Amino acid sequence: MTASATRPTSTGRRVERQRGVAELSRRSKIGLYALLVFWTLVVVLPLYWIMTTSLKSPIQVNDGPYYIPFVDFKPNLDAWHWALGTEGGQTRRAFVNTVVVGLGAAVLTVGVGALASYGLSRLKYRPRLASVVAFIVGGAAAIVFIAFGLPWQLAGVLGMGIFAMSVATWARRFEFRLSNDDISFWLISQRILPPIAIVLPLYVFFQQLSLLDTQIALIIAYVGANVPIAIWLLRDFFATIPLDLEESAAMEGATRLQTLRKIIIPLAVPGLVATFLFILVFTWNEYLIATVLASAHAQTMPLMIVAQNATRGPQWWNMSVLILIMSTPVVVIAFFLERYIERGMLIGAIKH
């Protein structure tokens, strides 16, 4: 008897699938372990080096490689004292900013993305292409007005007026309509944008709203940047949820809200969690947009890490401490949510 006998059937919470038709030969087992152990070393060595560096003094770092604490160098907690004591206020602020911005943006992104992907997989949209073009023309006109010195409130009203007039006049004549697939493709394609292409307009935008260097500005910017990828992943999760369940619920007289709460959301949890984790990795660690939109008050951890490469050269020991502090929460979250990713992300990828 081979794999089919050893695989647990539907019992047990977590069904561990076993691959490989026959028992592996001893030699191939050794080969596989060699590969896995090799990559574990590749992964762990840099992490180990951060940990030991965080326990070194500047002299110990600059004198050459010392490997094992207590054996070839005497560890000290100076860098930790610096990060948590002397500069404790700054570290705390940066950490809180990272948590608020990272978590807030990730939660909002998944929320907005889930709503949109639910709509795109369950409802039919047939917007006129001409209306969309009219909207963009109106917005572009508003931008031009602002460039010519009009206050933004007035320019906004004028832009909306142009949009409304276009819809009422020429846009009506064109019958060409977009489908759900077009909308999805358009939303997803926004992920291609290099952040640097949109960062200057965003800077001006948040400056006009007096939101520069605030957590809110960062959250809004991150949600905008990550919503496309959330839709990309979530749309396919929703598509895998069978329609029949909702149909029978609808026939029994459930409202859409009830169906959402009782059927869709429970079934979509793995996908939502996997997407959340994936987006969290982006928002928690983002650097480029943060450098432009945040300086002092909203400084996040990546900015603080880079700031340690100041006039006196990189302060490796301090950086190491900061990297450890900021990465630990994500590693812990990833550890607990890992089982969802394995199941969840596959569906998203496979269905696309």
Added chain:
Amino acid sequence: MSQTKERTDHKSSASGDREFELFPHEAATRRWVLSPAVVLVILLSVFPLIISAYLAFSRFKFVAGGFEIVWIGLGNFRKLLTGSQSRRFLGAAAPMPWWGWALLAAFVGGMVFDWIRALRRSAGRVSAAARVRISAARLVTTIIGAVLLALVIRTLQPGGFPGTVVVTLVFVVVGVFFQYLIGLSLALAASQRLRGKRFFRTVFLIPMTITPVGAAYVFRMISDTGKGPLEPLWALIFGRGEFTWVQSPWGARIAIIIADTWQWTPFMFIILLAAVEGVPDSLLEAAKVDGAGVWEQFRKITFPLILPVSLTLILIRFIEAFKIIDLPQVLTGGGPGTATESLALQAVYEWRGINLGGSAAISYALLVLTTFFGLVLVTVGRRRALAQIG
């Protein structure tokens, strides 16, 4: 094959006639469900993009009491392609070697062959307009592909010097290739019946969660031939104090590709693992009964089944990798010279130098390049999927 069946079903239910309006009289729901995402994307991506487009055709400068944006047409692009920035952007080309011509001829020949085949196949089946579209798409692909290929070959020759376009392409193609290869090998290994699987899975995930800036600093420490942990190794290979990674152009590029691979292999690994584990045992068993070896099982069963996932993964990584910036910025600062400067990094440097027009022009070049490769990947992927069904 059941997988491809599912795909087609899914497709037809999304765009076909099956009406999925279960709850009538809910026009409001329809609107508020989608509009937050659409409004956000229009506000934060589309309008900024329009402004950047305007900037790409203008010169930005500070004047007394503010700034001024002057329309200069194609000036910024001319500067990149033929002007003062062309050495940095495109690089310096060496003469084309004979094998370069051969490669180019093979590429163009292959595209023409494919074009003729597509026209033959579609003869009498599709409208004239569709045939024009088929030809136009292939023509554009051939031209852009040939130009890029010639650029890559000529600037990477001895005597040549790659610009940011080619450097970015090298990072993306080589990096994603290794990430996929390593991710797939690890996924295949970790899916076998081995003890301690769960441990490996969890550990392999960690690099993805480290901030790219942090990873870049860590690799700067590790690639340091004097004080890094691998100092004895470097001393053994290159001699003590003889060599530093970041001072040799290819050394610096390799360091960046290694760091990128370290960080993003987990992404490939975790999804490919799920895909490999999704391959039904019964198929593998049947193949084994037919006398297929391990390699045959992989080539004939596992690989075709994970191909759709693989293509999506590679597409996602391509899109993200084209924007590579944190690693070169921190690890090498784009140096030595501009040897490791990616397009995104060049755009940021221009931005810092208050050359906003030039920066926007580079961003647009990057956008076009990414879109080109994205579309090629999507098209090839779709054709592969169709071939599987047919």
